[in-house]
Amino acid sequence: MSSTAMAGGLGLLLFLAVTTPFCFGANVTYDHRALVIDGKRRVLVSGSIHYPRSTPDMWPDLIQKSKDGGLDVIETYVFWNLHEPIRGQYDFEGRKDLVKFVKLVKEAGLLVHLRIGPYVCAEWNYGGFPLWLHFIPGIVLRTDNEPFKAEMKRFTAKIVDMMKQENLYASQGGPIILSQIENEYGNIDSAYGNSAKTYINWAAAMATSLDTGCPGFSSFGDPLPYRPVEDLAFSVARFYQLGGTFQNYYMYHGGTNFGRSTGGPFITTSYDYDAPIDEYGLLRQPKWGHLKDVHKAIKLCEEAMVATDPKTTSLGSNLEATVYKTGSGKCAAFLANVGTQSDATVKFNGNSYNLPAWSVSILPDCKNVVLNTAKINSVSTITKFVRQPWKDDTTATDAFVSGWSWINEPVGISSESAFTKPGLLEQINTTADQSDYLWYSLRYKTFQKCQCFLTKSSGFNILDFFSIEMKGDEPFLEDGSQTVLHVDSLGHVLYAFINGKLAGSGKGGSSNSKVSIDVPISLQPGKNKIDLLSLTVGLANYGAFFDMRGAGVTGPVQLKSSKNGSTIDLSSQQWTYQIGLQGEELGLASGASSLWTTEPNLPKNQPLVWYKPLALDFTGLGKGQAWINGQSIGRYWPTNVAGNSGCTGSCNYRGSYSSSKCLKNCGKPSQQLYHVPRSWLNPSGNILVLFEEMGGNPTQLSFATRETQSICSRISENHPLPVDMWTSDDETRKTAGPTLSLACPLANQVISEIKFASFGTPRGTCGSFSHGRCSSKMAHSVVEKACIGSRSCSIGVSVSTFGDPCAGITKSLAVEASCT
Secondary structure, three states, X not given: OOOOEEEEOOEEEEOOOOOEEXXXXXXEEEOOXXXXXXXXXXXXXXXXXXXXXXXXXXXXXXXXXXXXXXXXXXXXXXXXXXXXXXXXXXXXOHHHOHHHHHHHHHHOOOEEEEEEEOOOOOOEHHXXXXXXXXXXXXXXXXXXXXXXXXXXXXXXXXXXXXXHHOOOEHHHOOOEEEEEEOOOHHHOHHHHOOHHHHHHHHHHHHHHHOOOOOOOOOEOOOOEEOOOHHHHHHHHHHXXXXXXXXXXXXXXXXXXXXXXXXXXXXXXXXXOOOOOEOOOOOEOOOHHHHHHHHHHHHHHOHHHHHHOOOEEEEEEOOEEEEEEEOOOOXXXXXXXXXXXXXXXXXXXXXXXXXXXXXXXXXXXXXXXXOEEOOOOOOOEEEEEXXXXXXXXXXXXXXXXXXXXXXXXXXXXXXXXXOEEEEOOOOHHHHHOOOOOEEEEEEEEEEOOOOOOEEEOOOOOOOOOOOEEEOOOOOOOOOOHXXXXXXXXXXXXXXXXXXXXXXXXXXXXXXXXXXXXXEEEEOOOOEEEEEEEEEEOOOOOOOOOXXXXXXXXXXXXXXXXXXXXXXXXEOOOOEEEEEEOOHHHHOOHHHOOOOOOEOOOOOOOOOOOEEEEOOOOOOOOXXXXXXXXXXXXXXXXXOOOEOOOOOOOOOOOOOOOOOOOOOEEOOOOEOOOOOOOOHHHOOOOOOOEEEEEOOOOOHHHOOEEEEEXXXXXXXXXXXXXXXXXXXXXXXXHHHHHOOEEEEEOOOOOOXXXXXXXXXXXXXXXXXXOOEOOOOEOOOHHHHHHHHHOOXXXXXXXXXXXXXXXXXXXXXXXXXXXXXXO
């Protein structure tokens, strides 16, 4: 079996990691060519859908759209920290219902590749490991370490036993044909030395011993990467051309990082991934449709592909033919132009074929082209989020505007569980990731004339603070504007408050999470209160020893006089700590507290405020977290704007892909729109709770719905037939010819308007088509007659339909329409 490949919004990657397959018995095996299921070699197409990144009511539709798109297998990770947040206490309810997800895949007639991990990476918090592992004495993750191996085996056995009990393995009549232990280990194994080999050998033996019976990135502050479908289709076709038989799209549906599940750090709440099915469960066109055609074309070659090994020959510079030919006469061929500059015409088996640069043509009979990866037959769509008014006919109520309530989060220490320690504590070891937030608090006394000593005032309790008194003239009181507070932090975000007021802030980034701030402050005579609020934005999930990376204020924390150069280091003083916020302790996320304030003067642009509207979808504020009816939507941060460089109006799909090649959204928020699953909404009485850290105006929030603005297609005279119409019969092919097809996205819609139609040399892309130097005068009326009033329509692309506006050149038909 060839190496599994991953293809998604961020690229097609070969599985370079060490993975450990294990066998489910006689029903599923593999040989040098392919997986063998019930004695038959199979060419399989797989796609990743992570069950907790969508909701159970979305699962059936996502699975069906995957099947309709030509997938055979659904791949998912199993997320250890999701299912065992507390050691020995398991949770498989709601979005965590793994058994239900696998059963739904089976009901749809698809297979399952179950990646148990337990390390998953996946831009998931802590790589999927539960943080309590970190506190087991003597443990070292992902190496030949007995405490780790014991915990890993226990969890893996738990998942395998669950699947067995429900008869979900292939040998039991279930859909699971592959399981996998570990992930991406080959990328980092050298860092673990000799222990890496003994560990992976142990993992293989452990997996086999379970006797299951089968073989086996978007960040806040960054622009959004995307991958043109022509390049993705080229990579997929090349994989199968060169001998691959099992390929996986990472992701086929990315979904949403609900709650605090994001890793990174700084991974966005959206995990859309530019996938064929978008974050909201809608088809991304033309990507979904074109890949569907690629899958169909490859399946037309399956019989020849599994019967023999491929043979590749050169047809010229950057040109090659790969043939699968059996002794019984079955033949399939792939013709490839791997050059990035020039189209080419090649001779193969006595016939001529046009090959656009960076494309593959697929010939199921070694003669007729069913598909070229650079020529899209699928419909394209233009969609946008449309902001909705505060009121509509079904939910009109003054509460939309006047129903806001709020609670101010106290600055600094407010909990009886606060504690005092000397020096600065690393955040993850302190909070155990129970909250994003950790308060560091200190009281500092200023004196103009004093002796140097450390005191603790009488009557202080655990919530009080030690003070330091300085000898001689106080350098920080002569001119308060000359005092600077310097703080170094391992990350990820930091707010500094002086005497209860926000003085400054800083943030790290995906490439460097550390924070260093220098904040001009004014100190007052007597006691001064310094409160530092440190935040994590997801924990590291990748790299050797990623679990050892820290966060929080580790110092130094200094007061500096820019006037005379004096510096006082506060790092080793007695600091008081509070894990989490008062609002978290009070359970404000549910919206049920009696402490909410409702008054006409809603506080705006103020930090550390909890807000609660009665019924609202939202598009963003400053930075914070949001909950709808007690369900966590995730972290929002629309004020974190991507840089202005790197994006282009269009992306040349030709050539090797990288995540920085094709970028969009420069100069805009990395994420402004946040997914609220419909199943989380009630018919009325919905409550959205926001915790706003930076300061914002919640009245600017609005409903937003995804709407399709246009559907488009562009087909040339030299396009192959649609894959569904493919035939090896020459006469039938001549009669049919290239065909443009349109279809409205929803079953209750019809094509209501033809916005543009041109047969000749049209220019531009969907949404910006224009007439070229020649265009048939008949095009618009012909398309209107064929399409208006129908949900879908098909039109032959030929001069017999539209006349010949410019003889001697290859013509195209471009159409943009709208549906209602």
